[in-house]
Amino acid sequence: MTPAKPSLEMLRALTDENVLRALMADRRLTRAEIAARTGISKPTISDAVQRLAASGLVVDTGERTTGRGRSGSYYALAPGLGTALVASISPRGVTAETVDVLGDTVGRARADLGRNAGEHQAARALAEAASQLEGPSRLAVVSAADPVDRATGRLIRLPDAPFLVGALDPAAVLAPHVTGPVLVDNDVNWAARAEHAAVGVDDFVYVHLGEGLGCAVVTDGAVRRGHRGLAGEIAHVCTTGPSGTAMPLTEVFAALGLRRPDSTAIDVPALEAAITSDAGTAETLARAVGGVLSAAVALADPALIVLGGEWGRLPEMRSAINRRLAVGPRPAGVVAATVDSPELTAARKRAVAELRKLVVGATR
Numbered sequence: 001m002t003p004a005k006p007s008l009e010m011l012r013a014l015t016d017e018n019v020l021r022a023l024m025a026d027r028r029l030t031r032a033e034i035a036a037r038t039g040i041s042k043p044t045i046s047d048a049v050q051r052l053a054a055s056g057l058v059v060d061t062g063e064r065t066t067g068r069g070r071s072g073s074y075y076a077l078a079p080g081l082g083t084a085l086v087a088s089i090s091p092r093g094v095t096a097e098t099v100d101v102l103g104d105t106v107g108r109a110r111a112d113l114g115r116n117a118g119e120h121q122a123a124r125a126l127a128e129a130a131s132q133l134e135g136p137s138r139l140a141v142v143s144a145a146d147p148v149d150r151a152t153g154r155l156i157r158l159p160d161a162p163f164l165v166g167a168l169d170p171a172a173v174l175a176p177h178v179t180g181p182v183l184v185d186n187d188v189n190w191a192a193r194a195e196h197a198a199v200g201v202d203d204f205v206y207v208h209l210g211e212g213l214g215c216a217v218v219t220d221g222a223v224r225r226g227h228r229g230l231a232g233e234i235a236h237v238c239t240t241g242p243s244g245t246a247m248p249l250t251e252v253f254a255a256l257g258l259r260r261p262d263s264t265a266i267d268v269p270a271l272e273a274a275i276t277s278d279a280g281t282a283e284t285l286a287r288a289v290g291g292v293l294s295a296a297v298a299l300a301d302p303a304l305i306v307l308g309g310e311w312g313r314l315p316e317m318r319s320a321i322n323r324r325l326a327v328g329p330r331p332a333g334v335v336a337a338t339v340d341s342p343e344l345t346a347a348r349k350r351a352v353a354e355l356r357k358l359v360v361g362a363t364r
Contacts, residue, residue, distance in 0.1 A: 086142075089165070138179055155169075155184075160235060185229075194349075209311050210312065212265065286320030304334070
C-alpha cells in the first residue's frame, strides 16, 4: 500500500517550524541564511517568512546586508511572543524569573522564606515573587526543595525532612500569574537534569549532600521519578552508622551531633570542620553514604555517581566515598557535580523549551 503523501498544509507547517527554530537559534537571519541552515529552498523559505510575518510571529528588523550584490533583509522573532515563569522554592527563599523564547531572562524577583516555613508562608512568598514580574506568563516551571507528588504537583510532607512547607500547591498559587500549564518537580531531579549534559553519560546517580539529603536516578538519559514521584528519597534508607549500628541515613548525622539545633537539617559548617579535622568522622560518613550508594548501584546499575551539594563536592568526602565504592562487587566511578545553581539552570532550560513548543504550535 502506497503511503499517503503529506498534505500541503502539513508541509507548510513543517517549513514554518524550521524557520522559527532557526531564528530561535540565531536570533536574526536573512531568508538566504535560513535556507542554508534548514536545507530548504529559498523560494519556499520566502513563502514561509511571509506567512509567519502575516501571523505576527516574525518581523523584518529593518536591517540589511552589506557588500556586493543585492542586499537581503534580516528577520527575527516578533516581540511579545510571551514568557515562561521559572521559580525555585528553597530554605534560602523563593527565586522567580521570566524568560523569553530566546532564552533571555527578562525579569527576576526574590522573596525571603525561612527553613521552618509552613505552607501558607511559602505560598505568600511564591505569590509575592511572581507578582513582581511582568505577566502573565504562558507557562511555569517550578523547582521545590521538598518531595513533589507526580500526579498533582503538590509538595509532600515526609518525616524528618529539613525543609517542610506542607502540601503546597504551586500551580494554584501561580494561577493568577500563568495562563498555561505549571510543571513542578523536586530540586534534586532538576539538578540531575542539569548535570546530565556535563557528565556525558546517560546512566548515573546524582546525590545531593547538603543541609538535606537527596538522590536522583538517571537511566537512558531520563530522571526516573517513581510511581508517586518519590524515587531517590534516600534519607530513610537503612545504612551503617557509628560503631557499626544499623540506622536510617538521616539518623547518622544526629548520632554524630551534626544537626542544626532544633532541626533535622544537617549543620554543614560543623560537618565540613569535622571532615577536615577528623579522619574518623569522614570515614564514618563515607561508610554511611557509601552503604546507600551501594544499594543504588545494585538497583540502578549506573556508570557514575555524581556528588553535589555543599559537602558532597568536598574532595575529602568524594575520595572517601570513592574508596568505599571501589571495593564493592560492582564498582562505580565517583565525580563531583560541576553545574552552578543546577536546579534553576535545568528548570530554566525546560521552561524555554516548553515556551518554544507553544510558539511553534501556533503554526499548526
